[in-house]
Amino acid sequence: MNKHYDHWLECDKSFEIYDCLQDQEAYWVKTKDTIFYVEGGGMERDTGTINDVEVEDIYYENGFYYHKTRVPLTGMAHMKVDVEQRIWKVQIHSGSHLLCGWINKKYHAKTIAFFTHEDMSGCEMEFTSMDDLLMNQIEREVNEYIVQDLPIHIIYPTAQEAKKHVPDSKLDHDELRAVLIGDIDYNMCGCIHVPSLRYLQAMKLLSYERTTRGYKLFFVCGNQLLKTYGHQLNILDACAKNFNTAQSEIYPSLLKLRQDMKELKASEAAWRQRFLDLRIQMMGESQEVYIIKEMDDLDIKSFQILCSTVVRNYPKGLFCVCKDHDRCHVIIAHHPSLSFKSNELFKSLAEKFHLRGGGNPGMAQGGGTYDANILEELKIIVENL
Numbered sequence: 254m255n256k257h258y259d260h261w262l263e264c265d266k267s268f269e270i271y272d273c274l275q276d277q278e279a280y281w282v283k284t285k286d287t288i289f290y291v292e293g294g295g296m297e298r299d300t301g302t303i304n305d306v307e308v309e310d311i312y313y314e315n316g317f318y319y320h321k322t323r324v325p326l327t328g329m330a331h332m333k334v335d336v337e338q339r340i341w342k343v344q345i346h347s348g349s350h351l352l353c354g355w356i357n358k359k360y361h362a363k364t365i366a367f368f369t370h371e372d373m374s375g376c377e378m379e380f381t382s383m384d385d386l387l388m389n390q391i392e393r394e395v396n397e398y399i400v401q402d403l404p405i406h407i408i409y410p411t412a413q414e415a416k417k418h419v420p421d422s423k424l425d426h427d428e429l430r431a432v433l434i435g436d437i438d439y440n441m442c443g444c445i446h447v448p449s450l451r452y453l454q455a456m457k458l459l460s461y462e463r464t465t466r467g468y469k470l471f472f473v474c475g476n477q478l479l480k481t482y483g484h485q486l487n488i489l490d491a492c493a494k495n496f497n498t499a500q501s502e503i504y505p506s507l508l509k510l511r512q513d514m515k516e517l518k519a520s521e522a523a524w525r526q527r528f529l530d531l532r533i534q535m536m537g538e539s540q541e542v543y544i545i546k547e548m549d550d551l552d553i554k555s556f557q558i559l560c561s562t563v564v565r566n567y568p569k570g571l572f573c574v575c576k577d578h579d580r581c582h583v584i585i586a587h588h589p590s591l592s593f594k595s596n597e598l599f600k601s602l603a604e605k606f607h608l609r610g611g612g613n614p615g616m617a618q619g620g621g622t623y624d625a626n627i628l629e630e631l632k633i634i635v636e637n638l
């Protein structure tokens with residue numbers, strides 16, 4: 254058992270290098286001792302440097318620690334663990350001990366799992382029910398313990414001693430290590446912990462989520478709490494500035510904005526319809542029987558409605574192109590009182606301009622790449638009718 258892991262801020266120390274093994278592009282710096290935490294027990298490995306060279310990985314085997322570097326190192330290894338990363342994960346891990354231990358003890362809900370994300374942490378507990386009231390109560394209780402600053406003890410018990418406290422644990426290590434938080438928690442654990450609860454600063458329970466096995470509780474504590482809340486406050490501040498209002502007014506402002514948008518959309522749809530109706534009327538009441546036209550101010554759906562409404566209500570033949578950037582949609586159609594075959598005319602046009610689509614004698618349509626000559630071709634078609 255690495256006793257350096259009993260001191261959470263032991264992050265700068267020198268040890269003799271026993272050997273340095275080359276492994277393709279990398280090297281493994283071999284030492285008998287290390288302050289770098291080797292990944293395990295749900296805690297990530299430490300990051301940092303040896304003689305200012307980054308440590309990329311670390312493992313333990315047969316009494317030796319192996320640190321992966323890009324440069325060979327000899328002599329003394331001056332190890333520097335990244336303090337910020339160490340504090341971050343140790344606070345979260347110790348916070349999980351407190352939260353899970355307290356829930357185990359008071360609510361008799363067993364721990365199923367715990368996890369850490371960048372902006373929040375959490376644990377899954379065997380609760381059969383959970384609500385805001387209970388979550389807030391647990392938050393209050395664990396924060397009271399943080400204020401009491403209960404010490405977190407690391408002890409090395411015999412298997413017999415440990416068995417009394419954790420009868421269900423597999424005690425299969427040569428040397429046993431237990432973590433004690435007052436009378437709240439007694440757990441076998443090889444990770445690094447804060448020395449007492451005040452180093453967690455505070456714990457905020459964020460939300461809960463039902464799972465197949467119980468409930469997940471999400472929380473932030475220590476530096477993760479400061480960072481996550483700082484980040485979220487910055488977002489709220491940016492929103493408030495954008496709304497030109499106070500942070501507390503963001504939500505009502507958002508609701509009003511959504512309502513305004515809904516009304517605007519309804520009003521836009523009504524104007525769109527009026528615009529289309531006017532276009533239909535203008536086309537219908539125009540002098541020509543055959544209308545050859547290119548338009549670029551309608552979407553295809555409105556264009557289709559326009560053409561089909563005109564030929565249904567007015568004695569017209571339509572030869573129209575709707576341009577949409579580099580694409581276009583063409584409609585050839587007529588009122589039942591006219592008798593040319595729209596589908597045949599469209600087919601000859603489609604072949605010439607590689608358009609897709611088709612239809613029947615009354616109406617044919619389709620789309621393809623826009624070509625200014627389509628309109629000219631439509632004029633020729635009409636001349637030949």
Ligand SMILES: [Zn+2]
Pocket residue numbers: 346350432442443444445446
């Ligand atoms: Zn632990």
